[in-house]
């Protein structure tokens with residue numbers, strides 16, 4: 417059964433200068449176990465799309481279905497990992513991971529066990545009593561991922577989660593995400609600016625057009641697992657990258673023209 | 680770091696000592712009439728004398744109790760109200776006009792009414808402190824609540840928190856550092872409030888001590904009262920900072 421169906425969704429925001437159309441007629445389905453990466457030029461509505469899947473915002477037209485039922489409010493079944501981590505600074509790492517479990521009403525013993533499990537999974541042992549502000553960005557994002565995973569959501573939504581990390585940490589976390597994807601078999605919807613990142617991680621890449629965002633291409637990523645940086649040397653990789661790049665470039669140029677033109 | 684702090688503390692102590700010494704020298708030398716400005720040693724003498732009468736402690740405690748009780752009631756009422764106002768636009772619209780009427784009124788302007796309603800009793804002092812610190816505290820808490828990063832609220836909701844759970848799991852702890860900072864300022868203001876109330880109508884307290892000293896031309900008692908206000912405020916401020924550190928351990932750790 418299809419896990420997520422984005423059915424003819426459009427979204428516009430009312431502003432002082434009239435409505436801004438962010439997304440137009442998005443149609444897209446995500447099957448269980450897929451790792452879908454969305455790439456597209458800046459401002460094309462990627463975050464808006466993800467926010468609607470999370471239930472933070474409602475589509476102007478169309479609807480988004482999770483296992484056949486429309487998403488009408490914020491739901492913990494779609495766990496979100498934010499670019500700015502969004503860890504609660506007043507809670508320790510362990511307490512942050514515990515948060516969703518507490519909200520679910522899990523007992524103390526079971527909570528403690530799960531915290532330990534996810535601390536181990538994300539390599540955070542020894543940092544359970546540290547406050548987020550005392551730790552590096554990489555550590556914080558690990559904790560944020562652990563916090564969402566501990567809640568056992570149906571889908572993992574990730575909005576450029578590694579964009580503010582340094583290159584080395586980013587690569588490390590990409591590899592860890594692949595490992596987690598492998599062991600947890602979670603469905604992941606991942607937004608990125610980087611075609612390389614999309615190709616390294618995904619089982620499918622969706623390319624979005626400039627605003628109003630539409631899905632322009634949906635390419636299965638046939639690179640074999642397990643993947644690492646050496647995958648970038650294969651011929652398949654180059655072919656995929658070229659075809660994605662071509663469509664993205666056309667769109668980026670369109671946005672640039674829009675910005676430059678005096679009208 | 681610790682070492683540097685101690686050195687700086689020593690520098691501060693020296694400058695205080697120098698100030699007192701110059702003051703002592705100037706008054707002893709007879710350049711200034713003792714009625715206008717008695718020597719610090721005279722002030723100290725007065726302190727010892729009043730301490731032996733057991734009067735001094737009574738006055739300090741009287742003022743401190745009035746401040747703390749009045750302020751505690753104001754804070755206990757202001758924090759939940761401010762959080763609710765900060766998180767609900769509807770409530771804000773309803774209460775805002777009332778707050779804007781009460782806020783500009785100086786606490787002194789409440790003294791006649793409070794005397795009329797409550798007499799010269801202790802509750803009248805509490806009410807003055809309360810009126811002086813309640814409305815501004817509500818506004819502080821409201822601002823602190825509104826300044827919370829909405830990302831935290833989103834994250835909490837996404838992890839399954841209900842709207843009520845967001846209030847005490849996110850809004851309260853998230854706003855706590857600014858709430859405490861605001862309350863600290865308000866506590867200082869509460870002190871000016873209580874002194875003004877005591878200057879007008881009281882039989883005890885540091886404000887009374889000052890007024891009483893003035894009436895009997897005991898300038899050293901006036902100065903003693905003033906010095907004690909400073910000392911008590913410093914003590915309470917230190918205590919507040921200590922409590923603050925325990926309430927927001929994540930801030931302490933991050934700045935270390």
Ligand SMILES: Nc1ncnc2c1ncn2[C@@H]1O[C@H](COP(=O)(O)OP(=O)(O)OP(=O)(O)O)[C@@H](O)[C@H]1O
Nearest residue numbers: 429431436438457458459460461462463464465627
């Ligand atoms: N609340 C809002 N009100 C008005 N306009 C909005 C709002 N949110 C987004 N937009 C507009 O909708 C468009 C899409 O925004 P969105 O943040 O989804 O883009 P994005 O693809 O995530 O961009 P980026 O790659 O820079 O993160 C943008 O032009 C933005 O200005």
Ligand SMILES: [Mg+2]
Nearest residue numbers: 462463464575
């Ligand atoms: Mg975005």
